[in-house]
Amino acid sequence: MQAMIYEGPYRVSVGNKPDPVILHPNDAIIRVTRSAICGSDLHLLHGFITDTRVGCTFGHEFAGVVEEVGSSVRTLKPGDRVVVPFNISCGTCFYCKRGLTACCENTNPNSEMASGVYGYSHTTGGYEGGQAQYVRVPFADVGPMKIPDDMDEEEVLFLSDILPTGYQGAEMGNIQPGDTVVVFGAGPVGMFAMKSAWLLGAGRVIAVDSLEYRLDFARKYAQVETINFKDEENVVATLKELTQGRGPDVCIDAVGLEAEGSAMHSILGVKLKLEAGSPTAINWAIQSARKGGTVSIIGVYGPPWNMVAIGTAMNKGLTLRMGQCNVKRYMPHLLEHIRAGRIDAKGIITHRFPLAELPRAYELFEKKLDGCIKCVLLPHGHA
Template identity: 75%
Template sequence: MQAMTYHGPKRVRVENKPEPRIEHPNDVILRVTRAAICGSDIHLYEGLIPDTRVGHTFGHEFTGVVEELGPSVQTLKRGDRVVVPFNISCGTCYFCKRGLTANCENTNPNADLACGVYGYSHTTGGYDGGQAEYVRVPFADVGPMKIPDDMDDEDVLFLSDILPTAYQGAEMGEIVDGDTVVVYGAGPVGILTARCAWLMGAGRVIMVDHVDYRLAFARRYAQVETINYRQVDDIVLHIKKMTDGRGADVCIDAVGCDASGSHMHTVLGKILKLEGGAPTAIEWCINTARKGGKISLIGVYGPPWNMIPIGTAMNKGLTLRMNQCNVKRYMPHLLEHIRAGRIDAKGIISHRLSIEEIPYGYEIFTKKQDECIKCVIVPPRAA
């Protein structure tokens, strides 16, 4: 089959790989019908995440058709169309039983880290991802959700990750009616987070980024106020002036380790790899939240540590919440939001590419070219 393969920082190719096979009785093999390039894939692409191995196939956002089933699969049959959470979860451990599928303790040998994740580094189990013609899905009775007959794959593709991540990010901010919410990062997750903040009763949503076309898209799609932080002298003072000198009620970091940062953070995080990227967005969240405010962290950071002003957070009495998204918990609820037209998930797609164009997709997404918001891959056997 054709599959995207990693060959080192900023080097990906589309190559022939062996088709996946059933390895466990509860596996299924999917013929991939849609896959996406995620901001988390860019962290891998740029070499910011440890133990990303040559030959690995990325991609944790995908839909597909069941082609082959293990003998113990109960809930699926050949020909079923499904969307698959990026979390690989067992469904029976301490955490899965409590709905914390992102913290499953049976799908990742690195038990103190996240659960298993498709197409991520070997720190999350080394499972190949869906930027390919076929993908193996373990624990098939737990993760995949059947796609309703009246919905197409692109309607529900982002239930695999970025829409539930955005929703959980807004939920962790404990937004109440009238709150001022600041979202850092106008990428796909940030834009969807802004939409979810409105659903939860926000009175004002402000988005911060430095790419003008992304900010313009956010204004159209999510009806937010926007700030280009490169066009203001001090983003912290600027937001405080916009919020009666106090700061925002809720600040959400939807950026993660690929943030632009100071020279110190660039050297420590991106050159020497001594911290998990540049924690600029976390710092801004801490410094722009009001006293007693809330911070939700959904941007992905790598180990080993980050230099953040935790003392400031303590002295301001801030509440910090963070986690990988427990995708399965939110899928049915968000499906109804999509069906009702409250969220146009596929409206953020800017590029549809063939599988051979995956390297081009990584390039334009990383370099923010051609007004790229979100790239979706259409494999040759998608029909």
Template identity: 65%
Template sequence: MLALTYHGPKNVRVEENPEPRVQHPNDVVLRVSRATICGSDLHLYHGYVPDTRVGTIFGHEFTGVVEELGASVQTLKRGDRVVVPFNIACGTCFFCQRERTSACENTNPLTTLASGIFGYSHTTGGYQGGQAERVRVPFADVGPMKIPDDLSDEDALFLSDILPTGYQAAEMGDIGPADTVAVFGCGPVGLVAQRCAWILGARRVIAVDSVGYRLDFARRHNKAETLDFSETPDVVSALRDMTDGRGPDVCIEAVGLEANGSALHDVLGKALKLEAGSPVALNWAIQSVRRGGRVSIVGVYGPPWNLLDVGAAMNKGLTIKTGQCDVKRYMPRLLEHVRSGNIDPRALITHRAPLEAAPEMYRVFAARTDGILKCVLIPRGAK
């Protein structure tokens, strides 16, 4: 089968790989119908995620059709269309029983960092991903959700990651009806978080980024006020000026370890890799949120450490919530938001390409050219 594989930083190739097979009675093998490139895939692509091995198949956002089933699978049958959470969960451990599937202790037992994740290095279990013609899905009775007949694969695709992640980002901010919410990052997760901030009752939403077409999307689609940090000498002061001198009530960090805006962190984190990427957006969030405010972190940071302004967080009395998204628990409610039109996932799709074009689409996405937000990859023979 064809799959996109990693051969080193900025070197990915679509090439023939062995077909996946059922390895456990609760596995299924899917014929992938749609996959997409996530912003966090760029961290792998650029070489920032530890233990990303040559031959790794990327991709943690995908839909597919069940082709093979293990003997103990009860909830699926051949031909079912499904969308699969990016995190792999056993359904029975301490964390899964509390709906904290992102912390499952059985799918990535050699570390305490996170659950298993499709296509996201051996740091998260070494599972092969879905930017391929086929993919093995473990614990098939736990993760996959059947796609209803009234929805297309592309309607459901982003339930695998960015819709739940953006919603959890807003939810962790404990947003109330009087709150001003600043969202750092207008990538797909940040744009979803802006939309979900309105759904959860925000009074104002401010989007912070430096990419013009993304800020324009935030204004048009999400009715957000915008702040271009490339044209703002002091982002923290600018946000305070926009909020009666206090700062936003809630700041959502949806950028992660490749944030721009600080020459120091560009050198330390991205060039020399002496810290785990650049925490500039996270420090801006901590510094700009009002005293006693809330900071929600969904931008991806890898181990081991970052230069973080914890002193400001402590002395301002902030509440900080963070974590990989517990995708499974959000899928049913977000499905209804998609059905009702509160969230339009297709609006984020700017590019569609055959799987064979994935290396070029990685280059376009990394360069943020051609107005790209989300690119959907379509394997051979997919409908």
């Protein structure tokens, strides 16, 4: 098959790899019809995620058609169309029984990290990803959700990760009716966090980013107020000025470890890698939130440490909530939001590429060229 191949930091290509095969009776083989490039893939590309091995295939957002199933699979059959959560979860362990599929203890031997994840280095189990023509899906009776006959793959593709992640980010904010919510980061996850904040009762939503084209997209797509932090002397002070001097009720970090905005953290965390990325977005969220407010962290950070303003958070009495998304929990609910037209999930797609043009897709997405918000790959070269 044709698949994305990681060649080392900042280098990807497309080449031939062996077709995946059934390794366990609970496996399924999926013919991938849509796959996406996620901001988290850029953390791999840039060398921030340890044990990302040369030759591996990225991609944890994909949908497709079931080609083959193992002898124990009961809920799927060849020909079924499915969208697959990025978490690989067993469905029966201590965490899965509690709906915490992002913490599954049977799919990742690394107990300090989340569950197994497709195409996300050996720190999450070393599973091959979905930026390929075919992919092996373990625990096929647990993760994949069948796509309704009246919906297409692109309408539900982002149920695999970024829509549930954005929604969980808003939900963890414990938004009360009328609350002011600030979302740091106007990328795809941030867009869905903004839309979700409105659904959960926010009275005001403000997006913070440094790219004007993304802020313009956020204004149109999510009907939010926007702040370009490069135009502000002090973005924390600006946010407090906009909120009666107290600060927002809820701050959502939808950026992660490659945040811009702090020269010190850019040098220490991004260039020198002396901390696990730049915690600028977390610190702005902590510093901006009102006393007694909530900070929700859905941007990805790696171990072992960051210079986070935890003392400020403690003294302000903030609630901090964070985590990888328990995707399976949210898929049915968010499917209904899509069907009802409350969320136009495919509306964030700005670019589509055949798999052969994957390096170009990565370049556009990484360098934020041509107004790129979200790239979708067509592994078999047709719409």
